[in-house]
Amino acid sequence: MAPQAGSAIRKALTTLSVLLLTVPAGFGQQQAAPLLSPDQLDNLVAPIALYPDPLLSQTLAASTYPLEIVEAQQWLQQNSNLQRGQLMDRARQQSWDPSV
Numbered sequence: 001m002a003p004q005a006g007s008a009i010r011k012a013l014t015t016l017s018v019l020l021l022t023v024p025a026g027f028g029q030q031q032a033a034p035l036l037s038p039d040q041l042d043n044l045v046a047p048i049a050l051y052p053d054p055l056l057s058q059t060l061a062a063s064t065y066p067l068e069i070v071e072a073q074q075w076l077q078q079n080s081n082l083q084r085g086q087l088m089d090r091a092r093q094q095s096w097d098p099s100v
Contacts, residue, residue, distance in 0.1 A: 012059040013069070015047050061099035068100045 036044065048056065062069060075094065079087060 009055070009059065012048075012051050012055055013063075058099055062097070065097050065100050068096045072096055072100050
C-alpha cells in the first residue's frame with residue numbers, strides 16, 4: 001500500500017470513527033436527543049466531502065466490520081516488514097470482508 005493511500009485511509013477511518021462515536025448508544029430507540037445546529041452538523045460532516053467517492057464508499061462499507069478493522073490494523077503492525085505486493089497478497093489470504 002502506498003504511504004499516501006495508507007494515510008488517506010487512516011484519516012477517513014478516523015473521521016468515520018468520530019462520526020460513529022457521536023451516535024447515541026440507544027440509536028433507533030424512542031428517546032429525545034438534542035439536535036445539532038446546522039453549523040455543528042456542517043463542521044462534523046464537512047471533512048468527509050474532501051475524500052474521493054471510491055475511498056469513502058470503501059471506508060463506509062468496511063465500517064460495518066469493526067472487529068475486522070481492528071484485526072487488520074493489528075495484522076498490519078505485525079507484518080510491517082512486508083513490501084506492497086507481498087502485503088497485498090497476504091492480506092487477500094485473510095478471512096476479512098474485501099472492503100476491509
